[in-house]
Amino acid sequence: MSELEEALAAGRSAAAELMRETVTVYRPGPDVFDRETGQTLPGLPEVVFYTGPARVKPLSASDTDAQAGEREVVLRQYTVSVPFSTAPPESGDRLRPGDLVDVSASPDPRLGGLRLWVTGVQYGSTATAWRIIAEDRS
Template sequence: MRGLDELLARGRAAARGLQRERIRLYRPGAGGIDWETGEENPADGATLFEGPARVKPAAHVGEEVDAGEANVTLRDYVVSLDWDTPALPQRPQVGDRIEVLESPEARMVGLQLWVTGVGYGSTATAWRIGAEDRQ
């Protein structure tokens, strides 16, 4: 196992070096619609994590779907956190949100993603979260 542990340590250090974005992973609150004004009332949610991450597209194509009366294009992303990230106050779940706060790619700042899945593994080099952009 010593050889595997050394290999994983090198892989995890390399993955950490690719984390060029800063994100906020949060669980949205129970906002709603103000029926008098017709505007959405955002509710503060619980921040689960804020820190460095790698955000990259999983594919360069999107899937168009109907959402109510509008067409929406779904684009898949993989968000990688440091494998050694401490346990979060709550495990991320489908529907949680990720916001890109900082990035050397200025067009990514403000990107809003929806968590679609979370992977765990003892031989992974990073903690990977599946997400999608719903535009």
């Protein structure tokens, strides 16, 4: 094993130790209309990219105000790091903007239940983790 490979293995191990949240990264399927309630419900996931430990941290200290319809929303950006060894789905699909990250558990109770929308993905052979840029649209 070369020095570079040893350094990457050590970095990837250290990055994995910081992954304290549990997330699911997926592409949502088409919404389903419930005739009994008259509501549109989210469809089942079309593609699941990853489920397991992750690190979710704010990308910056500043938030962005935006208009959504007639409602003002605050966009908070996060970096979601999942293990570098995460394999792509068998379908060959790649993560794209609009896919979702659901945080199902975290030592920080404010992160549990958080839904994030993917806005970008970082790839690189010398990365210590697979990093996903996402935003909270609350």
